[in-house]
Structure formats: C-alpha cells, structure tokens
Amino acid sequence: MDTVTEQAVKPTRRGRATQEAIDAAARKVIAEKGFLKMTVSDIVKEAGKSPASFYNYYDSKEALLESWARQFQEEARRRVSEGERGGDTRERVHAAARGHWETYREHLAEMVGVFQLAMINDDFARVWDELSREAVDGIVHGVSRAQEKGYCPGQDPRLVARAIVSMLHQFCYENLANGRAADADDEACIATLTEIWYRAVYWR
Structure with a gap:
C-alpha cells in the first residue's frame, strides 16, 4: 500500500x-x-x-499566458482592497500606487504578455480591458468621494480614472519591461506615481 x-x-x-x-x-x-x-x-x-x-x-504560449493572467487578476484585486484601508488621503493613494507597481513588478511577464498580445488578439484585448476596467472602477469611486469634498471640480470621474490607469500601466511598462526591471528604483517610481495621481485628483 x-x-x-x-x-x-x-x-x-x-x-x-x-x-x-x-x-x-x-x-x-x-x-x-x-x-x-x-x-x-x-x-x-x-x-x-x-x-x-x-x-x-x-496547449500554446497563449494558454500559458491566460492561466497567469487569471492568477494576476486575483492578486491585483487583493492588493487594491488592502490599499483602500485606513490612512489619510495621500497615504491611501501611496498605498494604491505601491500596490499597482509591486503587483506589476511581481507579475511582469503576465502584464507585458497580455499588453502586447492585446494589440493583435481579440481574446486578450478583452482580458486587458477587464483588468483595466477593474482598476478604473476603483479609482472612479475615489474620485467621486474627492468631488464630494470639493476636489477635482467639473471633471468626469471615469475619464480621470482612465487617464490615471493609463498612466500607471504605461509608466510601469516603460520602467520595468524589456530588461529594465533590474535598474528601476522602486521607491522613486512609487513616489512619482503617488505624486502625479494625488495631484490629478486632489486640487480645487
């Protein structure tokens, strides 16, 4: 036995x-x-x-990537949820920026793969849209709350959120993809993302 x-x-x-x-x-x-x-x-x-x-x-390198992308999605959801807990406004933005950067770094292959394949593959375009939409929805909520306090007046919360998410994705890609990850200064990059994100929303 x-x-x-x-x-x-x-x-x-x-x-x-x-x-x-x-x-x-x-x-x-x-x-x-x-x-x-x-x-x-x-x-x-x-x-x-x-x-x-x-x-x-x-079955293919695309099947491998799809499996990874679903795992990444769960990790991203968890980190976004953790970033929304406690702290003042800047601390929450900082936590969210750190969560996005660190998740992107840790799942660099998935993010680069899905991003590149989305340009030529409809199925992966939908995966990319889904990943981006979840991030946008979370930021829309934050922008709407900020507007209730008089910040970011007259702006469409969803357009603001889309602009921030586009910035996050492209910034991470430019600083981490194509062999640049080893040279990226994590804290400097996170601080930059935090500052731009914060100033995009919290102004009167």
Missing part, C-alpha cells in the same frame, strides 16, 4: 516541478524578449526541458 502511494505521489511532485521550471523559464524569456518574440522553443531551451514537456501543461 505504501509503495503504491509513493509511486502515485512522485510523478505529481515531479510534474509540479517541471511545470514550475517551465513557468520560470517563460517569465525570464518574456522579461528579456517580450511575449510576441518569445517561442515555445525559447521556453524549453531556457528550462532545459523538451517541447513535449511544455505541451503536457499548456
């Missing part, structure tokens, strides 16, 4: 390790080359695995 159990468990552990190696390799290749230029051959070469190993887990 024990021998059968061990034999059943070992392939699962081995399989999990193989998938983790493939995921890690794909993240590295995307960070260096971008998703559109990456091939399955690049991934398995980096991972030291065979192409058959890749296709045991994913």
Whole structure:
C-alpha cells in the first residue's frame, strides 16, 4: 500500500516541478524578449526541458499566458482592497500606487504578455480591458468621494480614472519591461506615481 502511494505521489511532485521550471523559464524569456518574440522553443531551451514537456501543461504560449493572467487578476484585486484601508488621503493613494507597481513588478511577464498580445488578439484585448476596467472602477469611486469634498471640480470621474490607469500601466511598462526591471528604483517610481495621481485628483 505504501509503495503504491509513493509511486502515485512522485510523478505529481515531479510534474509540479517541471511545470514550475517551465513557468520560470517563460517569465525570464518574456522579461528579456517580450511575449510576441518569445517561442515555445525559447521556453524549453531556457528550462532545459523538451517541447513535449511544455505541451503536457499548456496547449500554446497563449494558454500559458491566460492561466497567469487569471492568477494576476486575483492578486491585483487583493492588493487594491488592502490599499483602500485606513490612512489619510495621500497615504491611501501611496498605498494604491505601491500596490499597482509591486503587483506589476511581481507579475511582469503576465502584464507585458497580455499588453502586447492585446494589440493583435481579440481574446486578450478583452482580458486587458477587464483588468483595466477593474482598476478604473476603483479609482472612479475615489474620485467621486474627492468631488464630494470639493476636489477635482467639473471633471468626469471615469475619464480621470482612465487617464490615471493609463498612466500607471504605461509608466510601469516603460520602467520595468524589456530588461529594465533590474535598474528601476522602486521607491522613486512609487513616489512619482503617488505624486502625479494625488495631484490629478486632489486640487480645487
């Protein structure tokens, strides 16, 4: 009985390790080359695995990316929720900016991949729109509350939110993608995002 159990468990552990190696390799290749230029051959070469190993887990590099994107979405929701708790206005904006930056950094492969593929693939365009829409909806709520206190008068909350989200996405992409992540100053970037976001909303 024990021998059968061990034999059943070992392939699962081995399989999990193989998938983790493939995921890690794909993240590295995307960070260096971008998703559109990456091939399955690049991934398995980096991972030291065979192409058959890749296709045991994913039908394509797009399927791999979609799996990651859904995981990212849950993480982003959690961090946004945490950023809305407590503190004064600037502290909440700072927490939200930090949450976006750190989530983007930690999930750089997903964000770069979805962003690039959204330009040419309708399914991933919808994924990108969904990710952006959730961020916009959260900021709309904050802008509306600020307007109740006299800030940001006469502005459309949703347009303001879209402008902020576009800034967040593009700023993170420009400072982290294409091999630039190692040189990015996290605290300086977060401070810059905070200042621009805060000044975009909290003015009279």
